[in-house]
Amino acid sequence: MALEHAILVSLSEQSASGYELARRFDRSIGFFWQATHQQIYKVLGRMESDKLIVSELVEQHGRPDKKVHVVTAEGRDELARWTREPTPTERLRSDFAVKVRGLGFGDRAAVLQDIARQRDGHRAQLEHYRANAAKNYPDPEAVSETDLPAYLVLRGGIRFEQSQVDWCQELLAALEV
Amino acid sequence: MALEHAILVSLSEQSASGYELARRFDRSIGFFWQATHQQIYKVLGRMESDKLIVSELVEQHGRPDKKVHVVTAEGRDELARWTREPTPTERLRSDFAVKVRGLGFGDRAAVLQDIARQRDGHRAQLEHYRANAAKNYPDPEAVSETDLPAYLVLRGGIRFEQSQVDWCQELLAALEV
DNA sequence: AGATACATGTAAAATGTTACATGATTTT
DNA sequence: AAAATCATGTAACATTTTACATGTATCT
Numbered sequence: 001m002a003l004e005h006a007i008l009v010s011l012s013e014q015s016a017s018g019y020e021l022a023r024r025f026d027r028s029i030g031f032f033w034q035a036t037h038q039q040i041y042k043v044l045g046r047m048e049s050d051k052l053i054v055s056e057l058v059e060q061h062g063r064p065d066k067k068v069h070v071v072t073a074e075g076r077d078e079l080a081r082w083t084r085e086p087t088p089t090e091r092l093r094s095d096f097a098v099k100v101r102g103l104g105f106g107d108r109a110a111v112l113q114d115i116a117r118q119r120d121g122h123r124a125q126l127e128h129y130r131a132n133a134a135k136n137y138p139d140p141e142a143v144s145e146t147d148l149p150a151y152l153v154l155r156g157g158i159r160f161e162q163s164q165v166d167w168c169q170e171l172l173a174a175l176e177v
Numbered sequence: 178m179a180l181e182h183a184i185l186v187s188l189s190e191q192s193a194s195g196y197e198l199a200r201r202f203d204r205s206i207g208f209f210w211q212a213t214h215q216q217i218y219k220v221l222g223r224m225e226s227d228k229l230i231v232s233e234l235v236e237q238h239g240r241p242d243k244k245v246h247v248v249t250a251e252g253r254d255e256l257a258r259w260t261r262e263p264t265p266t267e268r269l270r271s272d273f274a275v276k277v278r279g280l281g282f283g284d285r286a287a288v289l290q291d292i293a294r295q296r297d298g299h300r301a302q303l304e305h306y307r308a309n310a311a312k313n314y315p316d317p318e319a320v321s322e323t324d325l326p327a328y329l330v331l332r333g334g335i336r337f338e339q340s341q342v343d344w345c346q347e348l349l350a351a352l353e354v
Numbered sequence: 355a356g357a358t359a360c361a362t363g364t365a366a367a368a369t370g371t372t373a374c375a376t377g378a379t380t381t382t
Numbered sequence: 383a384a385a386a387t388c389a390t391g392t393a394a395c396a397t398t399t400t401a402c403a404t405g406t407a408t409c410t
Contacts (some may be wrong), residue, residue: 001369002272009279019389032274039370041391064378064389076282083283087273087291089298092337095179096264097209100333102186103326105253106260114264121266149280152351156277156344160269163340167333174329178396196361216398218363241361241406 003043004052006033008071008079011053017066018044028150031129031157044069052078100171112175119168126161129154180220181229183210185248185256188230194243195221205327208306208334221246229255277348289352296345303338306331 010021010029021044022037024030047053052075055067071079096118103111133154137143143151187198187206198221199214201207224230229252232244248256273295280288310331314320320328 002275003369005272005279006275009275009282012279012282017389018391019387022389029275029278032269032271032278034268034270036371037389038372038391043369045391060388062379063387066389079279080283083276083279083291084287086294087276089295089302090271090273090341091211091302092209092334093211094209094267094333095182096267097330097333098179098183098186098206099260099264101206101209101326101330102182102189102256102260104323105186105189106257110261114260117263118266125266125268146281148351149278152348153274153278155347156271156274157269159340159344159347163336164267167336170332170336171329174325180397194361195363196359199361213399214362215364215400222363237360239407240359243361 001043002033003035003039004047005079005082006035007040007043007047008052008075008082011069011071012076012079015068015070017058017068019066021069032153047075051075103175112172115168115171115175119165119172122161122164122168126158126165129158129161133158178220179210180212180216181224182256182259183212184217184220184224185229185252185259188246188248189253189256192245192247194235194245196243198246209330224252228252280352289349292345292348292352296342296349299338299341299345303335303342306335306338310335 006025006029007021010016010024016024018037018041021040022035025033025035025040044053044055048055048069051072053069053071055069057065058068059065096114099106099111099114133140133151137147137151137154140151183202183206184198187193187201193201195214195218198217199212202210202212202217221230221232225232225246228249230246230248232246234242235245236242273291276283276288276291310317310328314324314328314331317328
């Protein structure tokens with residue numbers, strides 16, 4: 001299960017409550033793996049039964065108490081074991097591509113609008129990533145060893161969004177006559 | 178549900194049996210939407226109850242008989258309705274990116290090998306798409322209106338695979354010291 | 355004789371999404 | 383006073399994956 005490993009990576013970087021994890025899945029780690037708080041709480045429960053993490057109740061004043069989850073030695077082992085497993089080559093899975101393919105059987109004008117909307121969405125995401133990169137890694141040559149993986153994954157996000165924007169532009173150029 | 182619509186698109190292009198659909202999901206349509214025969218048969222059953230398709234038993238000699246599925250007027254309406262629905266901006270969901278991000282907590286050499294393997298897989302897929310494009314669309318300027326959507330989706334696949342190969346190269350350049 | 359292609363399903367388990375549910379505190 | 387943030391969960395439903403199940407015909 002991949003969410004388990006995404007959580008292990010995130011908790012290895014910094015221990016956190018379910019709520020804080022859910023926030024991270026809205027940001028950084030969520031750039032390439034989405035998860036809702038419902039999913040996160042469920043998986044955290046299982047991970048605790050499996051002894052991959054332990055939780056400590058942290059009392060707070062002016063805020064509800066929280067349960068901070070910490071990776072155990074077993075959790076670290078599991079994460080290391082997982083990094084040794086080969087990842088199958090990842091494949092595109094895209095509703096949008098199905099829709100483009102179905103252009104001849106649907107509402108052409110609506111699909112063209114959808115392509116423009118898709119392009120705008122990817123453009124916004126691209127700008128978001130670029131702003132993030134400019135802020136956190138102003139000098140790409142000087143990124144520390146520790147920050148390098150997060151930086152490189154952000155680069156992957158930038159590449160992906162750029163290629164999507166370019167493709168949408170190609171679609172519009174070819175279809176808008 | 179997206180598989181339903183992918184099947185409607187495929188059957189609109191050409192009526193087919195469950196088995197033939199499964200073959201298509203290994204090829205063309207499966208470039209951007211994967212489905213196994215188990216999933217396909219189950220959804221075909223539901224689509225028939227929902228009257229989006231009807232099936233005709235076709236007797237064959239020298240081969241088992243097959244059930245050919247045909248899109249109904251209701252099915253065509255549903256497909257048209259779906260093309261009018263806006264598609265949410267699609268997001269990357271990548272096990273591999275999680276693994277790269279977890280580089281510092283796992284087996285570095287293994288992850289580097291995995292990156293090279295990933296690059297090779299995307300290269301192979303890229304070559305596969307390119308060969309397909311060269312064979313079916315030798316002259317991109319002359320693609321017919323009917324073939325245009327399938328061609329453009331293939332272009333999207335080529336762009337995606339190319340960007341993945343490039344990213345893997347960037348990863349190796351930054352991490353292999 | 356064995357492997358591959360054709361052909362269609364069921365069932366269980368794992369995952370993921372959406373809706374429901376609650377309550378305190380802080381900011382506007 | 384209302385909205386947003388902090389905080390944690392349950393339940394129902396949908397989807398996907400993996401394993402099980404069977405049988406014919408063609409090709410090597």
